[in-house]
Amino acid sequence: MIGLIRSLGAQATALIAGLGRVANFGGSIVIALLKPPTRFGFFIRALYDAGVLSVALICLSGFTVGMVLGLQLYTTLTRFGAEEGLGAVVGLSLVRELGPVVAGLLVTGRAGSAITAEIGSMKSTEQLDGLRMMAIDPVHFVAMPRALALTIAMPLLNGLFIVFAIAGAYGIGVSVQGLDGGVYLSGLESAVRFGDDVGQSLLKSLVFGLLLGLIATYKGHSCSPDAQGVARATTSTVVTASVVILLSDYVITALWDV
């Protein structure tokens, strides 16, 4: 009994200590961001790896999600004779929820895991220690440009995802099912508002990018320096970041109108 309580206490302490280390790491990234040099070249390369290389995945997934939405919602709305509402439903669900969340999860799997694996294998081959020996801060040199690149890339990929999904739903709803194109687009444009909907979408994707950047670089920096440790850290990044994205999505949605 005492042992059970003790292990509970140990787990709680470990959890809090872990959160503290993440916060500490986040703080050192912010400090690194403010300190010269800016590492602009590394940032561009990280933006290429995280952003540009995700474009094909994001566009294809966005288009497919839009096609499925168009098909599912059109058949459902037809049962109520409300197929004119397709544009509004597609637009609101994509802009407010599906865009940021699905793009966030895709980027987590595509770019977040790669960043953790890269930093983790740098650590296991003692490259981070090598940097430290040359008096170069590895957070400044390795983690900061990647975390910043994920934060910047996420809203851009979110926008791409939504636009391709709107096009996908247009393709199915208008070209295949025969809804009028003007009805679809005007429904979309009159339902979606800049402040409440597009603003929320941007805030969400920015927060998701920030959290993913923090988690991916932290997991890489804190992994145990061997093959198994890198593998565990990579898995842990995908799992943690996915759960954190879904949770923070709920929190932002719930707090938006408060």
Added chain:
Amino acid sequence: MQNNAMRDLIVGIFVLVGLGTLAYLSLQVGGLEFGGSDRIVLKATFDDIGGLSVRAPVRIAGVKIGQVSAIDLDDELRATVYLEVESGLDLSIDSTAAIRTSGLLGDQFISVELGAEDEVLADGEEFAFTESALSIDKLVGRLVHDAGVSD
């Protein structure tokens, strides 16, 4: 590092395309507008606005000329609706603002029916004539009541 200039170009294109999609979502889909100096605000007071909501369209002859920017209760507990419409339309001062419904179950909007006077409404002025929303409940109620009386 392979071919820096090429990669920079691709990253630049990525950022531009991404910003372009966000601009499309904000301006076209989201309806964000800059400036707004070419718009005037008119007031209209109604006994009953039904289901009219902020951002409902304002139309003349079915063409959208603006939107409802705010709805308030005035001192006499009637609904004051603020309409943000394009300036330079020369709406005469005896125009009517009427709440109409598009389709049977559609959204409500404000239809402006032009008057005959030469003087035009200026920024901040109020419509002299208004028509409240037709509520289907009230119509059915009146119909049932009238049918009962005639029996």
